[in-house]
Amino acid sequence: MKLRLMVNGESRETEVREGESLLYVLRERLGLFGSKNACEQGECGSCSVYLDGELVCACLVLAGQAEGSEVVTVEGLSEGERLHPVQEAFLEAGAVQCGFCTPGLIVAAHDLLSRNSEPTEAEVREALAGNLCRCTGYEKILTAVQMAAETTP
Amino acid sequence: MRPYKYVRAQDVDGAVATLAEAPNAAFLAGGTNLVDLMKLEVMTPDMLVDVRRLTSDRVEGLDDGGLRIGAAVPNSVLAADHKIRSRYPALSQALLAGASGQLRNLATTGGNLLQHTRCVYWQDVTTPCNKREPGSGCSAIEGHNKNHAILGASEHCVATHPSDMAVAMAALDAFINVQGPEGERRIPIEELHRLPGDEPQRDTTLQHGELITSVDLPPVEFFSNSKYRKVRERASYAFALVSVAAALDIEDGIVGDVRIALGGVAHKPWRATKAEEALRGEPASEANFRAAADIELEDAQPLRDNAFKVPLARNVITRTLLDLSEEGR
Ligand SMILES: Cc1cc2nc3c(=O)[nH]c(=O)nc-3n(C[C@H](O)[C@H](O)[C@H](O)COP(=O)(O)OP(=O)(O)OC[C@H]3O[C@@H](n4cnc5c(N)ncnc54)[C@H](O)[C@@H]3O)c2cc1C
Ligand code: FES
Ligand code: FES
Numbered sequence: 135m136k137l138r139l140m141v142n143g144e145s146r147e148t149e150v151r152e153g154e155s156l157l158y159v160l161r162e163r164l165g166l167f168g169s170k171n172a173c174e175q176g177e178c179g180s181c182s183v184y185l186d187g188e189l190v191c192a193c194l195v196l197a198g199q200a201e202g203s204e205v206v207t208v209e210g211l212s213e214g215e216r217l218h219p220v221q222e223a224f225l226e227a228g229a230v231q232c233g234f235c236t237p238g239l240i241v242a243a244h245d246l247l248s249r250n251s252e253p254t255e256a257e258v259r260e261a262l263a264g265n266l267c268r269c270t271g272y273e274k275i276l277t278a279v280q281m282a283a284e285t286t287p
Numbered sequence: 288m289r290p291y292k293y294v295r296a297q298d299v300d301g302a303v304a305t306l307a308e309a310p311n312a313a314f315l316a317g318g319t320n321l322v323d324l325m326k327l328e329v330m331t332p333d334m335l336v337d338v339r340r341l342t343s344d345r346v347e348g349l350d351d352g353g354l355r356i357g358a359a360v361p362n363s364v365l366a367a368d369h370k371i372r373s374r375y376p377a378l379s380q381a382l383l384a385g386a387s388g389q390l391r392n393l394a395t396t397g398g399n400l401l402q403h404t405r406c407v408y409w410q411d412v413t414t415p416c417n418k419r420e421p422g423s424g425c426s427a428i429e430g431h432n433k434n435h436a437i438l439g440a441s442e443h444c445v446a447t448h449p450s451d452m453a454v455a456m457a458a459l460d461a462f463i464n465v466q467g468p469e470g471e472r473r474i475p476i477e478e479l480h481r482l483p484g485d486e487p488q489r490d491t492t493l494q495h496g497e498l499i500t501s502v503d504l505p506p507v508e509f510f511s512n513s514k515y516r517k518v519r520e521r522a523s524y525a526f527a528l529v530s531v532a533a534a535l536d537i538e539d540g541i542v543g544d545v546r547i548a549l550g551g552v553a554h555k556p557w558r559a560t561k562a563e564e565a566l567r568g569e570p571a572s573e574a575n576f577r578a579a580a581d582i583e584l585e586d587a588q589p590l591r592d593n594a595f596k597v598p599l600a601r602n603v604i605t606r607t608l609l610d611l612s613e614e615g616r
Pocket of ligand 3: 229230231232233234235236266267268269270
């Protein structure tokens with residue numbers, strides 16, 4: 135079937151098989167490798183993207199369900215070479231080790247800060263509960279989000 | 288994942304009619320449970336009928352003063368609804384205690400009610416499970432059963448129902464509106480989910496092709512004094528070991544009316560009617576709360592790994608009612 139999507143502000147059209155996930159479409163059909171496929175079961179959040187403005191796990195959305203939708207991936211957060219303040223903060227704080235969880239965490243942190251510009255530590259922990267990281271122990275991720283909160287306009 | 292057909296129906300009638308003619312088809316809403324189970328090949332429908340855009344996605348007032356929640360209302364939207372937060376706080380708290388932000392944005396009211404058990408044996412197609420394959424045996428009875436039922440289980444199945452939202456709805460006397468091949472019906476939530484008995488493959492009393500269209504909450508004033516408390520193995524993002532939803536009406540220190548439902552203990556949200564009965568008209572005291580919890584838990588039959596759930600449930604019931612009696616004064 136043919137699938138039409140707005141991805142990071144661009145209208146895209148691609149042939150998909152029924153039963154593919156939105157994550158598969160983004161990575162394998164559209165060449166956007168930012169969103170990661172780790173658990174593919176909704177548990178780790180590494181595939182977090184915006185679907186019609188809502189933060190979701192792209193691995194659990196079927197391609198057909200996304201027809202006509204607007205998708206923003208981690209690639210859509212920076213402006214050209216200029217990183218988004220959340221991305222800058224992750225680099226600055228050293229919140230990235232293997233990097234597998236990073237794109238999902240950045241989109242989730244972006245979502246949190248767009249709703250709550252001054253989150254408490256407890257609010258950050260709760261908002262990022264659906265994003266698992268196996269390397270950093272989370273401390274530097276929390277630091278990065280607090281830094282981003284201070285620098286995000 | 289096995290191949291299947293994906294279809295979007297035009298309306299509720301069309302969706303119901305399509306399923307009625309396809310014995311192996313299933314409704315698809317948020318997909319957060321069904322798609323996961325299809326990847327594991329625990330569920331293998333040959334057709335998915337997408338109903339997410341068919342039913343209402345709004346919370347609306349009813350003539351009797353209650354609220355109607357459309358089956359497509361996302362869990363995140365329902366949790367944030369101000370009418371729910373002020374008049375039925377236990378429901379909002381239960382939703383926020385479940386899953387993650389990403390999942391609550393996708394998950395719907397109808398799908399949450401009908402989500403399937405998290406029993407590890409049901410999710411593992413290499414092990415026997417009477418729910419997945421009737422007659423093959425229950426691996427949990429002799430296996431790892433820390434997360435399993437202590438109330439209402441059978442020799443065929445000891446799985447629990449995992450929904451937090453449904454526990455709150457059970458305490459709040461919700462009604463489920465359903466449309467099926469034979470028309471519409473309205474089911475008290477108590478009669479939606481069932482105990483396993485000798486048919487553990489049936490989670491609910493719904494027939495194939497029956498679609499949940501909405502959920503009604505009755506206009507009961509003291510439901511504004513309600514609360515959801517969930518105990519899990521970490522502070523967030525885990526299913527309940529034991530949870531309780533309760534609402535308490537208290538006047539001059541006496542329990543006028545009360546609702547209690549438990550999660551994590553049975554094949555369905557467990558309405559604690561014996562405890563409720565024991566409390567009506569009695570002084571709202573810690574001793575009475577504890578005694579009522581004990582009456583409810585008298586019939587508990589813990590398994591090898593989950594005896595802790597009995598004192599845990601007793602404590603959580605007692606603590607929650609104490610909180611409500613202080614707040615409700
Ligand atoms: C990692 C993870 C953690 C989770 N943690 C929790 C938790 O802590 N607490 C909790 O309560 N839940 C938790 N969940 C479960 C989550 O709440 C459910 O997956 C979700 O509510 C299901 O809703 P859905 O709309 O996505 O349903 P779907 O997956 O689309 O459907 C679920 C079932 O309902 C049927 N169905 C859907 N809509 C209808 C309808 N209108 N009428 C008839 N049948 C219908 C489908 O056929 C399917 O069998 C978790 C899930 C994941 C993946
Ligand atoms: S890959 Fe989607 S949540 Fe893990
Ligand atoms: S940096 Fe490796 S998983 Fe998070």
